[in-house]
Amino acid sequence: MSAAWAVAVFTAVVSLAGLMTWGERKLASMIQDRIGPNRANIRLTYHPWPFGPKRSVNLTAIGLFHIMADPVKLFFKEDFIPAGANKILHTLAPMISLGVPFVVFSVLPFAGPLHIQWRDFTADELYLAWLFSGQVLHLSDYTLKFVVADLDVGMIFVFAVSSLAVYGVILSGWSSNNKFSFLGALRGANQMISYEVSLGLCAVGLFMIYGGLSLSSLNNGQGELLLGVIPKWGIITQPLAFILFLTCGMAEIKRIPFDLPEGESEIVAGYFLEYSSMKFTMFMFGEYVEMILLAGVITTLFFGGWQIPWVSPEGIHVLHWQLLWSDTFLSGLGATGIHILIALLQAGKFATCTVVWVYLIFMIRWTFPRFRYDQVMKLGWQMILPLALINIMVTGLILAFTRGWLNG
Amino acid sequence: MGKPRQYSTEERIYLIEVLRGLAITTRHFWVNIIGFIPGLRKLGSIPGLRKLMKPETVTYQWPEVERPISPRWRGRHRLNKREDGTVKCVACMCCATACPSECIHIVARERGDGVDEKEPALFEIDLFRCVYCGMCVEACPCNAILMDTQEMRFCEYSPDKFVIGKEKLLDW
Numbered sequence: 001m002s003a004a005w006a007v008a009v010f011t012a013v014v015s016l017a018g019l020m021t022w023g024e025r026k027l028a029s030m031i032q033d034r035i036g037p038n039r040a041n042i043r044l045t046y047h048p049w050p051f052g053p054k055r056s057v058n059l060t061a062i063g064l065f066h067i068m069a070d071p072v073k074l075f076f077k078e079d080f081i082p083a084g085a086n087k088i089l090h091t092l093a094p095m096i097s098l099g100v101p102f103v104v105f106s107v108l109p110f111a112g113p114l115h116i117q118w119r120d121f122t123a124d125e126l127y128l129a130w131l132f133s134g135q136v137l138h139l140s141d142y143t144l145k146f147v148v149a150d151l152d153v154g155m156i157f158v159f160a161v162s163s164l165a166v167y168g169v170i171l172s173g174w175s176s177n178n179k180f181s182f183l184g185a186l187r188g189a190n191q192m193i194s195y196e197v198s199l200g201l202c203a204v205g206l207f208m209i210y211g212g213l214s215l216s217s218l219n220n221g222q223g224e225l226l227l228g229v230i231p232k233w234g235i236i237t238q239p240l241a242f243i244l245f246l247t248c249g250m251a252e253i254k255r256i257p258f259d260l261p262e263g264e265s266e267i268v269a270g271y272f273l274e275y276s277s278m279k280f281t282m283f284m285f286g287e288y289v290e291m292i293l294l295a296g297v298i299t300t301l302f303f304g305g306w307q308i309p310w311v312s313p314e315g316i317h318v319l320h321w322q323l324l325w326s327d328t329f330l331s332g333l334g335a336t337g338i339h340i341l342i343a344l345l346q347a348g349k350f351a352t353c354t355v356v357w358v359y360l361i362f363m364i365r366w367t368f369p370r371f372r373y374d375q376v377m378k379l380g381w382q383m384i385l386p387l388a389l390i391n392i393m394v395t396g397l398i399l400a401f402t403r404g405w406l407n408g
Numbered sequence: 409m410g411k412p413r414q415y416s417t418e419e420r421i422y423l424i425e426v427l428r429g430l431a432i433t434t435r436h437f438w439v440n441i442i443g444f445i446p447g448l449r450k451l452g453s454i455p456g457l458r459k460l461m462k463p464e465t466v467t468y469q470w471p472e473v474e475r476p477i478s479p480r481w482r483g484r485h486r487l488n489k490r491e492d493g494t495v496k497c498v499a500c501m502c503c504a505t506a507c508p509s510e511c512i513h514i515v516a517r518e519r520g521d522g523v524d525e526k527e528p529a530l531f532e533i534d535l536f537r538c539v540y541c542g543m544c545v546e547a548c549p550c551n552a553i554l555m556d557t558q559e560m561r562f563c564e565y566s567p568d569k570f571v572i573g574k575e576k577l578l579d580w
Contacts, residue, residue, distance in 0.1 A: 031433045363437070
């Protein structure tokens with residue numbers, strides 16, 4: 001439906017995931033008082049004069065060339081399939097692991113709806129409606145939505161598709177014919193299915209407050225202000241759900257401290273132990289994409305998504321004070337120009353918030369030791385699940401008694 | 409093994425400990441990042457900011473930057489010379505006897521010039537076998553074998569090049 005946004009989102013996510021392969025190692029080295037990757041280089045040799053000696057300059061670009069060096073190395077490695085492995089499932093598993101997280105990005109809105117009043121579109125130009133998602137109200141009015149697919153069941157879609165990732169884990173572990181892989185896959189399946197329950201329950205409070213499952217309605221709700229000042233973000237209205245959601249999310253993407261399925265010190269590399277070459281890369285890359293996905297979902301649910309507090313396409317509103325864009329130097333751009341500018345700012349805010357969360361997920365990964373298996377199960381079933389249920393009940397009670405006040 | 413330590417309530421809540429741990433890693437991260445930005449490094453000359461701006465990394469960018477070596481550091485061996493330039497070793501076999509890894513091989517011969525009675529005809533050290541313990545230097549009665557060349561990089565294309573003889577030992 002909106003091929004242009006699909007390409008844009010895919011490109012952005014792949015670029016960020018590629019940068020993260022370098023960023024994570026550099027960040028880890030900085031935390032551990034090391035220097036980190038800085039050896040991959042491009043040596044440029046040039047003649048400064050037509051005569052005289054050659055000179056060469058070594059470009060290392062603070063290790064950024066490792067992003068290129070690593071895939072090249074992995075690409076030329078042997079693609080190994082163990083003797084007893086199921087070849088079809090063994091090949092299918094990395095595709096699932098990498099493909100599934102990409103699908104979820106299709107429902108994350110990354111900027112507010114853009115209302116364009118331009119000129120009368122001719123019938124030939126209506127292919128725009130196919131390229132970009134949105135709706136044509138009138139031939140001269142076009143509402144552009146910055147989302148690949150604005151589904152009414154957005155959040156259900158996120159949970160449904162992201163839970164498919166468990167197939168990548170269990171298929172890879174089971175089809176490898178290796179006991180370590182199988183152990184890793186069992187741990188992964190157990191952990192992901194356990195935390196899936198709490199993950200869904202944590203978000204229920206948000207659906208109750210903002211009254212909708214679609215991510216656009218969640219984002220629109222978070223644009224309101226509490227008492228005229230505080231932005232009504234998910235983290236303000238549902239602080240407990242936020243902490244629980246973050247914990248469950250970390251468990252879902254199998255990051256430290258929930259990296260039991262990989263557990264290098266216990267089961268070598270867990271479910272992707274028997275993978276090499278580009279298949280291994282697909283698992284690793286899928287993990288980074290999942291990390292961006294978690295950051296994006298946290299941003300959308302708890303940090304207002306693209307909503308910049310107090311800033312709207314019309315102006316800035318705080319309490320009864322307001323500044324209209326049309327009164328400022330921006331008025332020269334016209335209503336549509338200002339609207340496009342604000343949409344760009346909103347996309348920037350969404351991207352910034354996502355990158356900050358990716359950074360925080362990195363920090364958590366390089367700070368904590370791994371949980372023990374029984375601790376993971378105890379945390380999931382005995383702590384997070386009851387707390388999530390209590391959170392839903394308390395939210396419901398508060399909404400029942402203060403409807404009208406909290407919802408304005 | 410004793411009983412595991414009982415955790416306090418503060419530790420059992422875990423979230424406080426999480427934040428405390430994150431504070432440590434975040435401090436390390438930003439101190440090192442700020443210290444590596446060349447423009448900000450100058451701010452380190454301000455007394456109050458010196459500690460903040462100093463990166464805590466201790467990495468030497470070897471081989472571009474050499475690590476300073478202590479004079480007592482034991483590197484490749486050498487044989488000492490007399491004032492007339494001849495070898496100081498009298499082939500007493502003390503070093504070969506003291507060597508725990510048996511990497512020194514000496515063949516003695518009579519010394520014709522009257523300076524001393526014996527000299528080594530063959531003095532070979534197998535650098536692959538050597539454990540660089542310095543026992544030979546301790547054992548030597550006439551200060552003939554030393555390990556103070558400060559040489560740590562010896563690379564060859566063939567393993568038999570690592571059995572070094574008198575010529576290499578006297579060449580320093």
